[in-house]
Amino acid sequence: MASRANDGVLLGCALFCAAALLCSDVSVGAAPGQSSNSVRASDHAIASDARLAGDARQTRFVLDLDKAIQFRAFALADPYRVVVDIPEVRFQLAAGTGTVGRGLIKAFRYGLVMPGGSRIVFDLAGPAKIAQSYVLEAANGQPPRLVIELEEVDRSAFIQTLAAEARPELMAAVADAGGAVATPGMATPKLVAAADSRPVVVIDPGHGGADNGTQSSGESEKNLVLGFALALRDRLEKKGKYRVVMTRSDDTFIPLAERVRIARNQSASLFVSIHADALPREEGDAQGATIYTLSDHASDNEAERLAEAENKADAIGGVNLTEEPSDVADILIDLAQRETRTFSNRFARMLMAEMKTSVRMHKHPLKSAGFKVLKAPDVPSVLIELGYVSNKGDLEHLVSEDWRSRTVGSIAQAIDAFFAKRLATAGAAN
Ligand code: ZN
Numbered sequence: 176m177a178s179r180a181n182d183g184v185l186l187g188c189a190l191f192c193a194a195a196l197l198c199s200d201v202s203v204g205a206a207p208g209q210s211s212n213s214v215r216a217s218d219h220a221i222a223s224d225a226r227l228a229g230d231a232r233q234t235r236f237v238l239d240l241d242k243a244i245q246f247r248a249f250a251l252a253d254p255y256r257v258v259v260d261i262p263e264v265r266f267q268l269a270a271g272t273g274t275v276g277r278g279l280i281k282a283f284r285y286g287l288v289m290p291g292g293s294r295i296v297f298d299l300a301g302p303a304k305i306a307q308s309y310v311l312e313a314a315n316g317q318p319p320r321l322v323i324e325l326e327e328v329d330r331s332a333f334i335q336t337l338a339a340e341a342r343p344e345l346m347a348a349v350a351d352a353g354g355a356v357a358t359p360g361m362a363t364p365k366l367v368a369a370a371d372s373r374p375v376v377v378i379d380p381g382h383g384g385a386d387n388g389t390q391s392s393g394e395s396e397k398n399l400v401l402g403f404a405l406a407l408r409d410r411l412e413k414k415g416k417y418r419v420v421m422t423r424s425d426d427t428f429i430p431l432a433e434r435v436r437i438a439r440n441q442s443a444s445l446f447v448s449i450h451a452d453a454l455p456r457e458e459g460d461a462q463g464a465t466i467y468t469l470s471d472h473a474s475d476n477e478a479e480r481l482a483e484a485e486n487k488a489d490a491i492g493g494v495n496l497t498e499e500p501s502d503v504a505d506i507l508i509d510l511a512q513r514e515t516r517t518f519s520n521r522f523a524r525m526l527m528a529e530m531k532t533s534v535r536m537h538k539h540p541l542k543s544a545g546f547k548v549l550k551a552p553d554v555p556s557v558l559i560e561l562g563y564v565s566n567k568g569d570l571e572h573l574v575s576e577d578w579r580s581r582t583v584g585s586i587a588q589a590i591d592a593f594f595a596k597r598l599a600t601a602g603a604a605n
Pocket residue numbers: 381382388389396450451452485
């Protein structure tokens with residue numbers, strides 16, 4: 176095969192094959208006398224649904240297939256994982272499948288790891304053993320299913336089961352190489368360069384570079400929101416459930432359209448823009464956090480004023496609007512898909528529910544207006560104004576480590592809730 180020229184793939188194959196030799200029941204799904212690579216795509220099994228059941232003592236994973244397959248499952252420590260190697264399977268699972276765990280399983284990833292071979296990796300909440308694993312033939316109107324049953328054990332029992340594996344360090348190398356799994360349908364599988372199938376969350380700290388945003392008492396919005404966004408990134412990355420992409424991670428000017436483009440190019444599942452507003456003196460002393468979604472009619476005058484102010488960022492940063500690429504400049508708000516709006520609004524409500532438990536909110540905390548940065552037609556997007564730098568109390572919060580940590584925690588909780596709900600909705604539709 177041509178890709179043998181690629182050292183990474185060759186090394187990957189060598190590791191995989193060596194690991195395979197350790198366990199005699201491995202098959203990569205080829206018919207006798209046939210190399211796995213020559214199996215036509217149409218011969219690959221199709222996985223149509225995956226689900227979890229059980230609790231923190233016993234958890235079962237079920238994968239619906241269109242035909243029975245062979246498999247091999249093993250556990251790994253530090254972090255605790257269970258890896259299931261299967262022949263190449265076409266995963267036709269709902270977006271977000273595996274991002275939300277249950278019982279012993281925190282989350283799972285799946286995809287192609289080499290020509291002819293797919294893998295499912297379960298991230299465990301703690302040590303667990305594979306109590307049973309089997310493939311059921313189609314019966315009683317049910318499709319063929321792969322079933323993995325996990326049982327809670329203590330660490331010493333877990334380590335003993337690992338000792339039964341001949342070369343755990345080799346297994347770990349294989350699993351690590353497969354840790355980043357391929358996107359379903361990827362044409363050129365590369366063990367080491369495979370894509371990450373976790374949902375992408377884009378965090379967008381407003382302003383940057385020449386565009387300072389609002390300023391008060393020597394604090395620039397661009398710096399406040401960058402610090403906050405980086406803390407949110409760290410919190411989300413710790414969970415391991417999402418791939419987090421920043422529109423900027425330093426003091427750089429990024430045009431609004433570019434921020435939208437980043438979200439779209441990354442096929443983001445969620446876009447969260449972070450700002451901190453200020454009110455002109457004559458407009459009183461509003462306070463608290465506000466969550467904005469996109470709409471063609473501003474929900475009130477303040478929302479309209481704010482959207483205008485935020486949309487001026489490009490002018491401040493020296494972007495010539497007439498040179499904006501048409502794919503973004505031409506996007507009319509009307510084109511935003513209804514589903515995207517629904518998800519944006521749902522996330523905004525979840526954010527409010529989480530944030531109001533720990534953060535002072537504006538008296539009308541959910542608003543909408545024509546923010547350019549929220550205009551990706553296919554990415555649920557919200558803009559959070561953390562507070563008013565023009566308000567003394569809010570400014571004190573904005574620069575407080577404790578306040579930031581609490582607020583970051585609430586937003587991360589809302590993101591978890593959002594993806595849990597999306598998965599549940601997708602599951603119910605099947
Ligand atoms: Zn701003």
